[in-house]
Amino acid sequence: MASIAIIGQGYMGNAHAAAWASAGQADSIKYICTPRPKEGSVPAAKNAKYITDLDVILKDPDVKYVSVCTPTPTHKDIAVALLAAGKHVLLEKPVALTVADAKVVAEAAAKSSGSLMVAHVVRFFLGYQKLREVSESGELGKLLSVHARRFSPKPTWATWLGDESQSGGMLVDFSIHDFDQLNMYLGKPIEVFAAQTSPTGPAEITVKYKGGGVGQVQSFMNAAEGVPFTSTIDLLGTAGIAHYEFSAISATEESSSGNNAGVNSWHVFSSKGNTVEQIATDDPYGRQVKYFFDQASSGGKYDLSPTPAAITALQVSLAAKASLKAGGPVSIA
Structure with a gap:
């Protein structure tokens, strides 16, 4: 069974967890990854294991979908690693703090067996x-x-x-x-x-x-x-x-x-x-998470929220x- 991981346990991590639950996927959230884990800090992910090591997610073949809800300077390295591991990545906006880093993420997505959608929730x-x-x-x-x-x-x-x-x-x-x-x-x-x-x-x-x-x-x-x-x-x-x-x-x-x-x-x-x-x-x-899940499961084309548009913004x-x-x-x- 395909599982979900959420990286980050703050406001946006909770927002994504609640969204996954709204999309009927609460029981599929397997991991909450954060440097300072606090059990129960993401109530919507009631069955999740709290971890600190991203490698656990990278090496777990069951994890297919990952929400990245961390401070912006961490986006590039986390997203590139996940994409290299073939994960489908829902990355909070902005893509990165520089256009150069954003393009690195986009290039990693182009080479990945997974996919990338930037979460422009508006x-x-x-x-x-x-x-x-x-x-x-x-x-x-x-x-x-x-x-x-x-x-x-x-x-x-x-x-x-x-x-x-x-x-x-x-x-x-x-x-x-x-x-x-x-x-x-x-x-x-x-x-x-x-x-x-x-x-x-x-x-x-x-x-x-x-x-x-x-x-x-x-x-x-x-x-x-x-x-x-x-x-x-x-x-x-x-x-x-x-x-x-x-x-x-x-x-x-x-x-x-x-x-x-x-x-x-x-x-x-x-x-x-x-x-x-x-x-x-x-x-x-x-609605954003459901769209991401549906599109990732059927080819990874995100016409409603394309990565080039996120980079132009x-x-x-x-x-x-x-x-x-x-x-x-x-x-x-």
Whole structure:
């Protein structure tokens, strides 16, 4: 019987374990691998053995699927080792802290009998998926601009997120979700300009695209206490507009179930008419894991979350950081 391993026992390790359970695979989670194991720290993995040695997973032929939920600097070495061992790897975003390291991971995946999917979970929120379907249907016409916003109080669930050398900072760990969305709709990014009020303040980023489109991202990862996690996106096309908004009930990170919503709705206004819909429940992490499991079991093609797109999102994130440092626009080759 094929088994699952989760590397990491923190917030994201728990989110992935709950997602595997949601996908009906709780009993298949064989290992939780972490440097400082704490029995029971991942309740959804009730039958898992807590280990410290990655080699146990690499050498266990029963383990076919692995969620990597560790700090970003560890991603490359862990993912490359797993792929060399023929595992199917669900790797938390960002792929790595540098494009060079991200490409090493992608090259390892290309040579592997296993496969790689980068976990850009925003692609699996129902609201974001609804807007993608509307856009692909042609109802909005040609997309001209995409605006995205993402706000959160200072994260308390992982201390390493506040260390830019570990997380890459807000633009790499947080804003990357929205850069990924912009790229998905507008195509090849060619120039990035970023401005920020202070090192811990909100940032405004403009991205220009080869096809003429323009995207804007507003990010704030240090909002006042009591401000709920909020994300929005607007698509502006020649034939209509579409909007999605998610806002948590409380001032917490978006919940691993996706059901912690005070506001969770999307609307479309176009020449074909108007649509407004509330989303009662959502399970983006569960949907992401189920998609990964199904695709890994049938060839390992991940069209909903392709690795090249994850690398391009990282390129934009790093260009935004470079723009802040330079005080002007930065080109992307």
